[in-house]
Amino acid sequence: MRLLTTLAFLALAACTTAPASPAADANTVADGSTITLAPSQSAQLADNSRLDYIKLNGDSRCRPDVQCVWAGDATIAMRWTPANAMTAQDFVLHTNLDPKSFDANGRTITLQALERGDAPKATLQVQ
Template sequence: MDARKFAVIIGSAAVLAVGAGSSVALAHTLHVPAVPPRPASGTVAADPGRDVTLARGQEAQLSTKDLTVRYTRLVEDSRCPAHVQCVWSGDAVVAVQLSQPGRGEQTTSVLHTASRGPHATNYAAATVTLVDVSPSGDRITLRVS
């Protein structure tokens, strides 16, 4: 076997090995908890323009408006786990319920940490922005302004 054929065979094997490892890493990064953690209860006060952290099931009441925001669930989490080298950083997707209790109105919005979807929504003359999602997805940080 000449050197050229040997180099092609070695190069092809290396590409296949790297590709197989990447697909395993990508498959491993897409996860949603099989059994969701127990929801937190209670309402926390939120001031306009300041960050507020909510556990799943918890809600924030905006101090200056008839507006509450509840963290309902982690929809999807494809973020790269700690100490793992990934091809892309991934995306955490959360669902929040926005309501005006005094008017009896509500809606649900889905917010993303990555640019593939919206990271903010407008409701009741307020903007709700997803600032962060904890590594386990059980807590989110929002800014309501």
């Protein structure tokens, strides 16, 4: 009986699939593409540098259901760390004022859209 149980276990083990190898980081961004990040999330750029969405700094945008004289502006705090550097560079991106883009050593990171709320997701284009 013990031998039968062992053989059954080995047969089942042989039928199971091996775990897949870890996939590439889902937040790796190819040049010319966009990525959506939430606060405290990061992405690896094509040159292996790192882009971090730190937080929402402020949001004075007019609510969609209200008619305003000025559309307002929202700002997010970001950080870029070059691939082979120990120091990072902090920067701010705006929705309606400048700067809307940041030069990351020849790559341009542009804020395309920003959701509303306390922890809004940001859609960024990397070129």
